[in-house]
Amino acid sequence: MTRAIVIGGGVAGLATAALLAADGLQVELHEARNELGGRAGTWEQDGFRFDTGPSWYLMPEVFEHYFRLLGTTAADELDLVRLNPAYRVFSEGHDPFDIVTDRAQTRSLFESMEPGAGAQLDAYLESADSAYRLALDHFLYDSFSTAAVLRHPKVLRNLPRLAPALLRTLAGHVEDRFHDPRLRQVLEYPAVFLGGSPFTVPALYQLMSHLDLDDGVLYPLGGMRTVVSALERLATTRGVRIHRGSDVRHIAHRDGAVTGVDLADGAHHSAQIVVSATDLHHLEHDLLEGAADKPRRRDRAPSSGALLLLLGVRGEIEQLAHHTLLFTGDWRANFEAITRSPGHLPDPASLYVCAASHTDPGVAPPGHTNLFVLVPSPADPLSGRGGIDGTGDARIERAADRVIEQISQWCRIPDLAERIVVRRTIAPQDFATDLRTWRGNALGMAHTLRQSAMFRDRNTVRGVDGLYRVGADVAPGIGLPMCLISAEIVTKLIRGDRSPGRMPEMTAAR
Structure with a gap:
């Protein structure tokens, strides 16, 4: 039986471990801390319980698809409620206003703040929805191991629109269409979810507005820790052995291939596959000592x-x-x-x-x-x-x-x-x-042009066969849904599947 070791018990690590175990691999997961979840942590005191990381449940179809890969559903694993309002906005010097997930109400709100903005919003959200569907169907689940996605007829038809959206900023895109600063802020703030600024994030990420304004904002009762608990449950029931307080200090490799990991206590665990769900710089500068071909990009x-x-x-x-x-x-x-x-x-x-x-x-x-x-x-x-x-x-x-x-x-x-x-x-x-994050960053590698889509760090490591990377630093990017997709990309790569689309649902279930 092929042995796989996953380093890191955050969302990406747990999600990967569950999928690999469902594929029949013998999987161990090593988490340096005693708590699972990584950035999606929890803290309790005096009857209060806090999520210490992600708190927005967006892209529900990504969660649903992931759960269905393992023979279950989001409804079976989580108790989801829809928020109304989706959120409230206090813009300095103005009265607060609520954003609800209803196109007609949002259009009326925009129109009341700026004449003509209602019609502009319709056009903006239609474009955002189109960009989101294109990304979901053709880019997010792609390892970019081949150029197949770029030859797809739908992608080719949209290239004249995609190229400008990558080359200009989200702020520039929004400010050409809306003038009231409050409306600009509502459409630009999702850049923060991507770890950046609307003045540096590509305009392609207008697709984020489809998520909160059209798709809606959900909340899992019990907090985001229930997502972590669901992933842990799915992993352990499929045979994953989870080691808490188990600090991996070195990824062992010989002749260009991984052989396992060395722990802080001196123990060696052998494996033919190692998946790093750790910070990218920690992987490259600490865990991969002695790997001559390991990447060391200095412009991240x-x-x-x-x-x-x-x-x-x-x-x-x-x-x-x-x-x-x-x-x-x-x-x-x-x-x-x-x-x-x-x-x-x-x-x-x-x-x-x-x-x-x-x-x-x-x-x-x-x-x-x-x-x-x-x-x-x-x-x-x-x-x-x-x-x-x-x-x-x-x-x-x-x-x-x-x-x-x-x-x-x-x-x-x-x-x-x-x-x-x-x-x-x-x-x-x-x-x-x-969390051993580079420079104390909170989310991962920012979604700049050079760190988006096919330009983002890949899920494989050149020169070290059997070593894979998942999580917010690598493709497809930041956020809980992206971490689930990252887990699926790596599972496909381990299978030898370089196709750009999603895995068929239920095929991973046992």
Whole structure:
């Protein structure tokens, strides 16, 4: 029986392990920490439970397809609810407004803010939907081992539209069509989900607006940890042996092929296949010591970092929706502060707040609210560490105080600071230390032009047969759905399948 070892117990690692085990391989998964999930982590204290990473459930058809590969469905594994509103927006200097997943209502909202914007939105979303379907059918599930996808008639017909969408920025694309800054922000903010800025992310990613404005935003009751639990369950029931607290220090290889892994405790585990679901730089600079042909691209661009606040708050907070976005007036300056070198955390900052307890009372004690706050920041571990109850580095805690004050003022919650009973901060140094992410980035490699589609780092490693890569750093990219797709791409490659499409559903099930 072919033996495979997966390094890393995040979403991509667990998803890959389950698929390979379903294909009949003998699979071990080694996770350095005692907790599975990677960036999709969980933290609990005093009856509060927080997701510490992804909190938007988008692209439901990707989750459904993945589960069906293993003979189950999303409905069987998760308890999904649709959010209404999808999210609330506080744009500096303006009254808040809600985005609902209803084209007619959204069109009316856009038209009320800018005459003519309703019709423009229809055209924009039709184009976004077309781009999304094209990506889903022809690009996202492709390892780009061959040029077959580029010869497909539908792709060839769309090349005149695809090329300009790759060569200009999302901000430029949006700002040619809409003038009200609030509408621009609604259409440009998804760039943050891609680890970048609307002023650098290619316009092709307008497809993200199809997801929240047309497709809808779901939430799995119990939080995103239920996705991790489902993947763990699917893996273990198919025979995957999961080793927690098992730190892989070296990928062993001989004569251009992997032979297994060496652990921190000195043990060697042999395997014919090794799948790395770790940070790309950690793989190349630490785990692959001695591999002469390992890639060492120096021009990679990491995603932004993040300052995270996990706040347990006494009482209800009706001013916030499940998802709430705060946008600064000087939009460009906000992103320049984060992405330039040296960068700094803007003040005030564009930020995101998740009040999951609005939808899911089980994540907070009765009569309380749990808040997850994400503030994009420079990817710089020297900015410091976070901590519990104000024990993080002084500059991190001061920044958190300013963020709490901003939310309090903008969202009209005057006593917010006084009502906080649980507080934890997480900063770039925590990402670098705990998750071994390059420069403390929060999401993976950013989706710049040189790191998108066929230009993104591949799922194989040149010169080391049997070694594969999955996760947010490699194709197809950042986000939970992309990690599931990445797992499928690697499974296809191990099968010897270089085709660009999805695997037939149920074929992996046992």
